[in-house]
Amino acid sequence: MNTKTISLDSLSVGDSGFVSKLLSKGELRRRMLDLGLVKGTYVESLMKSPVGGLTAYFISGAVIAIRPEDARYILINKQQ
Amino acid sequence: MKSDTEKLKNSNLTVALAGNPNVGKSTVFNALTGMRQHTGNWAGKTVANASGTFTHKSIDFTLVDIPGTYSLMASSPDEEAAREFICFGQPDCIIVVLDATCLERNLNLALQILEVNKKAVICVNLLDEATKKGIQIDLDELSLYLGVPVVGTAARSGEGLEELKDAVFDVATEKRKVFGTKIKYNSNLEKAVTKLENIIEDSKLFDDKTFSYLSKRFLALRLIDCDKKLDNSIKEYFNFSLIENQTINKAVTKIHEEFETIGLKQDDTRDIIVEGIVAKAREIYAHCTCLCDKCYSRRDRKLDKILTSKLTGIPIMLLLFGIIFYITISGANYPSELLSMAFSKVQEWLYGLFDLLHSPPFLKGLLIDGMFKTLSWVVAVMLPPMAIFFPLFTLLEDFGYLPRVAFNMDRFFAKSGTSGKQSLTMLMGFGCNACGVTGCRIIESPRERIIATVTNNFVPCNGRFPTLIAIITMFFAAGISLPFRSLVSAGLLLTVIVFGVVVTLLVSKLLSATLLKGLPSSFTLELPPYRRPQICKTIVHSLLDRTVFVLLRAMCVAAPAGIVIWLMSNIMINGESLCVIISNFLQPLGSLMGLDGVILLAFILGFPANEIVVPIIIMIYTASGTLVEYDSLSSLYNLFVENGWTWVTALCTMIFSLMHFPCSTTCLTIYKETKSLKWTLLSFILPTILGILLCMAINAVFFWV
Numbered sequence: 141m142n143t144k145t146i147s148l149d150s151l152s153v154g155d156s157g158f159v160s161k162l163l164s165k166g167e168l169r170r171r172m173l174d175l176g177l178v179k180g181t182y183v184e185s186l187m188k189s190p191v192g193g194l195t196a197y198f199i200s201g202a203v204i205a206i207r208p209e210d211a212r213y214i215l216i217n218k219q220q
Numbered sequence: 221m222k223s224d225t226e227k228l229k230n231s232n233l234t235v236a237l238a239g240n241p242n243v244g245k246s247t248v249f250n251a252l253t254g255m256r257q258h259t260g261n262w263a264g265k266t267v268a269n270a271s272g273t274f275t276h277k278s279i280d281f282t283l284v285d286i287p288g289t290y291s292l293m294a295s296s297p298d299e300e301a302a303r304e305f306i307c308f309g310q311p312d313c314i315i316v317v318l319d320a321t322c323l324e325r326n327l328n329l330a331l332q333i334l335e336v337n338k339k340a341v342i343c344v345n346l347l348d349e350a351t352k353k354g355i356q357i358d359l360d361e362l363s364l365y366l367g368v369p370v371v372g373t374a375a376r377s378g379e380g381l382e383e384l385k386d387a388v389f390d391v392a393t394e395k396r397k398v399f400g401t402k403i404k405y406n407s408n409l410e411k412a413v414t415k416l417e418n419i420i421e422d423s424k425l426f427d428d429k430t431f432s433y434l435s436k437r438f439l440a441l442r443l444i445d446c447d448k449k450l451d452n453s454i455k456e457y458f459n460f461s462l463i464e465n466q467t468i469n470k471a472v473t474k475i476h477e478e479f480e481t482i483g484l485k486q487d488d489t490r491d492i493i494v495e496g497i498v499a500k501a502r503e504i505y506a507h508c509t510c511l512c513d514k515c516y517s518r519r520d521r522k523l524d525k526i527l528t529s530k531l532t533g534i535p536i537m538l539l540l541f542g543i544i545f546y547i548t549i550s551g552a553n554y555p556s557e558l559l560s561m562a563f564s565k566v567q568e569w570l571y572g573l574f575d576l577l578h579s580p581p582f583l584k585g586l587l588i589d590g591m592f593k594t595l596s597w598v599v600a601v602m603l604p605p606m607a608i609f610f611p612l613f614t615l616l617e618d619f620g621y622l623p624r625v626a627f628n629m630d631r632f633f634a635k636s637g638t639s640g641k642q643s644l645t646m647l648m649g650f651g652c653n654a655c656g657v658t659g660c661r662i663i664e665s666p667r668e669r670i671i672a673t674v675t676n677n678f679v680p681c682n683g684r685f686p687t688l689i690a691i692i693t694m695f696f697a698a699g700i701s702l703p704f705r706s707l708v709s710a711g712l713l714l715t716v717i718v719f720g721v722v723v724t725l726l727v728s729k730l731l732s733a734t735l736l737k738g739l740p741s742s743f744t745l746e747l748p749p750y751r752r753p754q755i756c757k758t759i760v761h762s763l764l765d766r767t768v769f770v771l772l773r774a775m776c777v778a779a780p781a782g783i784v785i786w787l788m789s790n791i792m793i794n795g796e797s798l799c800v801i802i803s804n805f806l807q808p809l810g811s812l813m814g815l816d817g818v819i820l821l822a823f824i825l826g827f828p829a830n831e832i833v834v835p836i837i838i839m840i841y842t843a844s845g846t847l848v849e850y851d852s853l854s855s856l857y858n859l860f861v862e863n864g865w866t867w868v869t870a871l872c873t874m875i876f877s878l879m880h881f882p883c884s885t886t887c888l889t890i891y892k893e894t895k896s897l898k899w900t901l902l903s904f905i906l907p908t909i910l911g912i913l914l915c916m917a918i919n920a921v922f923f924w925v
């Protein structure tokens with residue numbers, strides 16, 4: 141399978157991938173880890189807020205919305 | 221926080237209810253204790269510990285419902301409350317509630333809790349929902365993995381609760397041995413932890429039995445992870461510090477140095493810890509669950525497509541609230557009139573009774589004209605809309621729509637430099653601003669929390685709702701033929717609310733740019749699965765709990781207020797009543813604002829509760845200081861017009877109702893939450909000044925036009 145590493149905020153709706161690296165530090169990193177976002181976690185982009193910005197992702201069994209400012213710091217290997 | 225945690229712990233066996241947000245902890249709590257903690261389908265409904273009792277096999281248990289949390293590395297105040305209790309509440313047993321439909325993530329927290337204290341029972345809740353989604357869970361296997369009893373429940377329908385109580389009994393009374401489970405971390409960390417664990421053990425700091433339950437391994441891990449907050453809590457609860465202990469401190473420093481030499485930084489340690497937990501959770505998840513249908517959330521995604529899509533998301537949101545307002549307004553009309561008619565009958569009857577008893581006119585005036593009339597106005601005007609609005613709103617909440625509102629609206633809050641969770645606190649403010657302010661605990665960043673607190677008042681609470689509805693109906697929708705009248709009223713009410721939201725956003729932006737400078741911090745918003753609300757139960761509960769509760773509170777204020785106002789309008793100084801004197805004094809400011817002195821006075825006297833603003837206005841207008849025979853809005857309309865109201869007066873009254881100082885309860889709550897006089901004062905002054913300025917502007921514009 142072909143993979144490409146991109147940041148989570150540029151993952152388009154409907155696409156999915158696996159976390160490859162967290163670039164964030166401190167608080168933000170902790171919050172991401174709390175949700176089970178570690179290397180290898182499967183993430184799928186589900187939908188965008190009607191006015192843009194917030195995007196909802198499927199992360200270990202739950203639907204979690206993250207702002208692009210925060211999603212930028214999550215690198216994922218996109219599934220082709 | 222310490223006193224909070226300690227208060228809840230007394231003689232009997234203490235059981236804590238822990239878990240991720242929105243997994244049904246409060247529902248389990250209610251089912252076991254028979255109490256009625258509020259529940260709702262969104263993360264963050266419970267923000268403070270609550271305790272209740274139940275008896276099983278003749279042992280008394282104190283059950284503590286704690287806020288949901290994703291991990292024990294807490295961040296927001298509600299999550300901190302949760303962690304404090306799990307670590308320092310000295311529970312005899314912890315019920316860890318897990319969501320069966322989202323077991324993988326839930327296991328992360330379960331593993332962390334077991335790492336602290338293995339005296340636990342795992343309660344796999346929402347089994348009914350999991351079954352429907354084709355998720356099968358092997359509870360026995362799970363129990364083997366975790367080394368503690370595992371019980372499957374469907375708390376909402378009461379399934380599995382007997383088994384849960386049995387298991388809790390066995391664990392809390394130590395009839396059943398629990399083993400817990402050990403998370404294996406990578407070899408570097410594992411070596412360090414084991415070493416530190418032994419050092420802590422040898423320090424004999426924890427020999428006292430009261431805190432022997434705390435696992436040394438957990439403490440060692442937290443020390444290696446540089447968790448200062450935990451050590452502070454230990455100091456607070458146990459009166460000693462781990463870091464200040466020479467040997468321990470030296471060992472920790474040495475570990476950090478060793479990590480440094482092999483290139484491990486602080487964030488890396490945290491990663492290794494979480495990776496260990498997640499890996500274990502995944503392993504357990506893979507072995508214990510079986511998905512029969514891989515796309516089990518298809519229906520939710522379809523609904524989300526409609527409720528949050530670019531095209532329909534916002535219109536449907538407005539429509540939904542519009543419909544709720546419409547049902548509230550049109551449904552409340554008739555019962556309101558019936559109630560006022562009934563009350564005026566009772567009043568005649570009371571007059572007769574007082575005459576019969578030859579009571580002095582003073583007493584008659586005070587009790588009937590003062591107290592009874594105010595009370596009956598509040599009940600007649602408040603009860604019907606509340607009794608309709610609350611259940612409808614609760615249905616929406618249980619369905620899981622509120623987080624979608626936050627999802628739809630987030631962009632605007634991001635632009636104002638605040639948290640998207642502010643929408644949730646605003647939605648809570650609809651019921652009561654004091655609840656909205658307490659709800660702000662779900663916001664992690666202190667800066668954003670204060671902004672949400674200060675601006676919560678721009679959402680009209682149920683005390684102001686009926687006032688707005690009455691004014692809209694009288695002044696703006698009266699000319700419209702009947703079937704459409706409620707429709708227009710609902711539309712106008714919606715406009716007022718939207719205006720309140722816009723003001724909230726602007727003020728938030730203003731605060732973000734000045735007093736509370738900063739960039740929005742990170743936040744995550746969970747969108748729970750849609751759930752079919754239990755319609756009958758919801759209606760009964762919200763009627764009994766919320767409506768009656770709020771109404772009683774309003775009545776407690778209205779009765780004495782009625783007496784005070786009657787006295788004020790009947791105590792004469794130089795031939796003028798106190799009311800007249802004060803309102804004359806306020807008249808210049810009032811008329812500048814498009815109001816009059818009486819309306820201003822009513823808002824000031826309404827400080828204890830907004831519900832009584834309109835009855836005060838009415839009472840002062842009717843010169844004798846008593847309410848008119850209030851039997852319909854049209855007679856009220858006539859009274860207002862006689863006293864010089866135009867539609868500009870009505871508009872300004874609505875604006876000022878939306879934008880003035882919060883009621884006394886809310887102010888008190890703001891002080892309790894922020895522990896700062898400064899922010900409490902700001903919450904008081906800011907909306908008042910804005911309201912005054914806006915009213916003046918409106919008045920000026922219409923004066924010149």
Ligand SMILES: Nc1nc2c(ncn2[C@@H]2O[C@H](COP(=O)(O)OP(=O)(O)OP(=O)(O)O)[C@@H](O)[C@H]2O)c(=O)[nH]1
Pocket residue numbers: 239240241242243244245246247248258259260261262263264265266267287288289345346347348349373374375376377618751
């Ligand atoms: N179908 C079903 N729904 C449930 C069950 N238990 C709880 N719920 C629903 O799940 C939602 C969340 O329940 P709460 O008890 O408020 O959850 P909580 O864990 O206290 O949530 P927070 O206080 O936010 O942490 C509510 O809408 C409940 O009605 C269950 O066993 N089956």
Ligand SMILES: [Mg+2]
Pocket residue numbers: 245246247258259265266287288
């Ligand atoms: Mg709860």
